[in-house]
Amino acid sequence: MTATAPAIELKGISKAFGPVQANKDISIRVMPGTIHGIIGENGAGKSTLMSILYGFYKADKGEIFIAGKKANITDSQTAIAAGIGMVFQHFKLVENFTVLENIVLGAEDSGLLRPSLARARRELQALASEYELNVDPDAVIEEVGVGMQQRVEILKALYRQADILILDEPTGVLTPAEADHLFRILENLRREGKTIILITHKLREIMEITDTVSVMRRGEMTATVKTSDTSPAELAELMVGRKVLLRVDKSPPVIGRKILEVRNLNVTDSKGVHRVKDVSFDVHAGEILGIAGVAGNGQSELLEVLGGYEKATGTILMNGAEIDLTGAQSDGQSRRANGIAHGLCCTNPIMRGFTV
Structure with missing residues (x-):
């Protein structure tokens, strides 16, 4: 050379x-x-x-x-x-x-x-x-x-x-x-x-x-x-191709009532590996909740459960009504009927998203 x-x-x-x-x-x-x-x-x-x-x-x-x-x-x-x-x-x-x-x-x-x-x-x-x-x-x-x-x-x-x-x-x-x-x-x-x-x-x-x-x-x-x-x-x-604001000034959020409740959620994959272990959290109206982690730490499986594409044990309440976790309805239709949408924000699954 x-x-x-x-x-x-x-x-x-x-x-x-x-x-x-x-x-x-x-x-x-x-x-x-x-x-x-x-x-x-x-x-x-x-x-x-x-x-x-x-x-x-x-x-x-x-x-x-x-x-x-x-x-x-x-x-x-x-x-x-x-x-x-x-x-x-x-x-x-x-x-x-x-x-x-x-x-x-x-x-x-x-x-x-x-x-x-x-x-x-x-x-x-x-x-x-x-x-x-x-x-x-x-x-x-x-x-x-x-x-x-x-x-x-x-x-x-x-x-x-x-x-x-x-x-x-x-x-x-x-x-x-x-x-x-x-x-x-x-x-x-x-x-x-x-x-x-x-x-x-x-x-x-x-x-x-x-x-x-x-x-x-x-x-x-x-x-x-x-x-x-x-x-x-x-x-x-x-x-x-346009100017980008690298810093966004945010006004204080106006937090409303509790919409989504997740309690003691557990997910085990087809190989018997425990992907999600006893996870609990709440999401309120007017709130953005971030779920982040290095790939492979369960965040993808968590959001697939929330979107209706994965079965789990535990409890999920949407507007007070319990959501099916058995996988009997796995096409996401039941989640959308309850006001939950699931989508991928990127090809690298470090952070994915859903809206309620």
Whole structure:
């Protein structure tokens, strides 16, 4: 790689899914040893563009250059061979395998697993020490938290000799402390000369960690700027095409009567895992109640019960009338008849919503 050649250059990339133009004539250059942010609203085409780079999709037209040389990325194996690794928003791990087995899976030295595991254990220790990616190699994936699972995904890419690392909405499943740890890892990777592409819609992360940022809107690239030369307000305007108020002044709420009562709600999934445990709360007229949490902590199941799509035990009262929790009416019609609507606010289920 020459000093001036971009680590990645995309020229005129376009991709349509039927009548939907996901990417339209996109060109972008990412310099080596930098953290390059790609931001945009949900549906702006960020993940599609990076999935083309990683070989998950084939562009309808356009060219890809890696380290100044034209590349024909036909699938993920071709991308990995070109030094590209990708950590998806929803992890691609085998839950009943150990950390070590997941890292080796698909990159075995031969048909014999034992020698591959022995070598991987040695390399894993070196990588973990070098990049602050501490993991327990013998831990089973389904028994560890999402922070460690994400580190396993990064280690998988590094084990496969990735020099370019794409992270798709990496903090969507992390606590603030885990996100800070991730940023330290990314700083370590950058210092070692790795090139990182960070897909996100969170302006704080862009301003904190990136060197350069590209903005996408409705499948098109609207701007690429040095992070130090821009501001959250300017980026927000580029994302949505109009000025955005980043601070909203709210008048004090006028709280009315109690509308929704939830008492001792419990949800157990089809595998026998207790997803919601003894949850109780009230919602009053004129009130917005936020339910937030890291993905997988039961908030999705809770709102599916409220929307009528999941069965549970406990009690829900709407305007004093008890709501069926047995799942006998699971199409949401009965909830709507009682004045409850359920919908998804985003593809990443950290926070979902319903109205009463």
